[in-house]
Amino acid sequence: MKGLFPQYDYSTPTDYEETWKTALFVFDTNVLLNLYRYQERTREELLETLDKLADRVWIPHHVALEFQRNRLTVIAAQGRRFSEIRKVIEKAKTDLTNGISNLQLTKRHTLINPEPLTTGFDKLTSEFLAELDKLQENQQALNAPDPIKERIEKIFDGKVGAAFSTQDEVDKKSKAAELRYKAKIPPGYKDEDKDKDGPDDFYHHGIVYKRKYGDYFVWSQILEHAEKSNHKKLVFITDDAKEDWWKQIDFDGPKTLGPRPELVDEATNIGRLDTFLMYKPEGFLNFANEFLAAKISNETLKEVHEVSQNNKNHNTKNIFNRGAYLVAESAVLLWARSVHEQATINDGLYPDIIATDASGITGYEVKIFKHTDTKNIIEAIKFAAYSIDAYGLTSLNIVFIVSSFYDANGALIKLKNTNLPPLPDNINIIFGEIVESAEGARFEPLHQVQYGELNA
Known part of the structure; x- marks a missing residue:
């Protein structure tokens, strides 16, 4: 065959x-x-x-x-965002004014003076709307010369x-x-x-x-x-x-x-x-950095990803329950960015995250660890192994999100006592946990081991 x-x-x-x-x-x-x-x-x-x-x-x-x-439909949709944000601001101003008025503070509680709040809010919204007007002036008009179209043509x-x-x-x-x-x-x-x-x-x-x-x-x-x-x-x-x-x-x-x-x-x-x-x-842009020496910033990769996600959410229904997984993926992404020159979500492709630096291309595949049965871990490792060649990766890290150090340690001990299949040494197994903080969720690695060391 x-x-x-x-x-x-x-x-x-x-x-x-x-x-x-x-x-x-x-x-x-x-x-x-x-x-x-x-x-x-x-x-x-x-x-x-x-x-x-x-x-x-x-x-x-x-x-x-x-x-x-x-083209004009997309331009019109972008233009509608300006009127939509203006409506949101006007509603917020009206709700604030009416809410304070309904409290009748001047009659019921003379110690509370809402004027600094309302005056400050009016000043803030006026400045924002003035900036919005400037932005709208640069927005492509439906009947004006279109430099984007000209560049594409x-x-x-x-x-x-x-x-x-x-x-x-x-x-x-x-x-x-x-x-x-x-x-x-x-x-x-x-x-x-x-x-x-x-x-x-x-x-x-x-x-x-x-x-x-x-x-x-x-x-x-x-x-x-x-x-x-x-x-x-x-x-x-x-x-x-x-x-x-x-x-x-x-x-x-x-x-x-x-x-x-x-x-x-x-x-x-x-x-x-x-x-x-x-x-x-x-x-495409991420690999253009690698193979075309293009200078694509992390900010650009982030915006391209967000626009693609918005398009996807608008056109399709997500059949998967992603909850905790998305939190974990985002936390691992931030951690990967602290280790590599660049790292970006791979937009639903395999592996979850692609990172690049002088050493080459590193993939990160994120998994939620559910129990200490090593069968699921081994299946994930086998599934991941092929992607090293398929995606031109220098190395691949399989990240298992655990709930505690003890889960990570127990799984690692079981893996070392299991007859594992022969696979490339440039696969790494990382156990870590998600820690909530005031700045948001972050990834804390607990154990990291090269696949070849598990069979040693």
């Missing part, structure tokens, strides 16, 4: 350095539209990264079309794929998409109900398209371009987090292993690619 099903093998080593030197980088519509959601610093760092890739960027025609069609000048030429061609693609969606063949089937509450059609250059088939239109154009081009390596960057693009499992919380195996299979057999990778925006 060996070698018969490579699309299902997420442990297959990839030469990331060579891929980043030679691959074609393809961007989804949502990545371009996010530029309107980012602050200026973040936007500029992303655009500078695209400039570094020069003639190795490309977008399908349907991505360009969707960008032009949806310049970067992708001559790097946009061919359009569908006839209605018959689009109808054939739509029929293929319909059949694929029914069979749950990725990508796009999670958009099957887009036309449930109203018309889904739009018209462009004499051709009628259905919005719900947009993901498949994009994917089919990527495959056609890959088959005809000289590029044998392709990297696709998308902010779509749904399962019809990514292989997702529930492994002590949601984990995304990589692109769906069906996509890898089609990229290899239809697109004739040797290497097909997918990144979310945060992952």
Whole structure:
């Protein structure tokens, strides 16, 4: 069976350095539209990264079309935030004034003078609203020249794929998409109900398209371009987090292993690619630091992550109960940032956290330790081992969150007395606890051991 099903093998080593030197980088519509959601610093760092890739960027025609069609909608949504925050402030002022007035302090309690509070609050809100007005002046207007659009058009000048030429061609693609969606063949089937509450059609250059088939239109154009081009390596960057693009499992919380195996299979057999990778925006920028010597700040990575999370929460329902896990993940992230030059959440991918410094790329996988049965620990270690090669990691730390020193010590003793499978020495096991403080939750490591030492 060996070698018969490579699309299902997420442990297959990839030469990331060579891929980043030679691959074609393809961007989804949502990545371009996010530029309107980012602050200026973040936007500029992303655009500078695209400039570094020069003639190795490309977008399908349907991505360009969707960008032009949806650009004003995103700009309008950003503009609405200004009126929404003004309403919140006005309501707060009204509630404060009415609340104090209802207390009738001048009649019932002459010692309490609310005037300093109301005057101070009025001054504070006036200053904030004045600053808000200045910010709004710089907000992209719907009918004004658009420098972001102009910059994107310049970067992708001559790097946009061919359009569908006839209605018959689009109808054939739509029929293929319909059949694929029914069979749950990725990508796009999670958009099957887009036309449930109203018309889904739009018209462009004499051709009628259905919005719900947009993901498949994009994917089919990527495959056609890959088959005809000289590029044998392709990297696709998308902010779509749904399962019809990514292989997702529930492994002590949601984990995304990589692109769906069906996509890898089609990229290899239809697109004739040797290497097909997918990144979310945060992952793309994080690895651009490593392979392009891009200067992406932690602040930018944080904002890109937050925008992606907002998009995900808006478009999808999270089926996993993440409560304590998210607290633990955030605490470990802060700790990792104190150890490495940079560290960022891997946005649902495996491992949870990616950290970089002069020594290379370190992964952190966070687990909630539930009891001292080592079976679950060993399963987690086996599952983690493949990702070292799959993600080009220098080392991988599996972090088990325990409730006490005694749990950590007991688990460590059991592990050392267990016949463990042979695995790479650059896997480390870390036991630690989450400590609550006035500054928030923090991670305190209790035991750290190299996997090879457990078998010593």
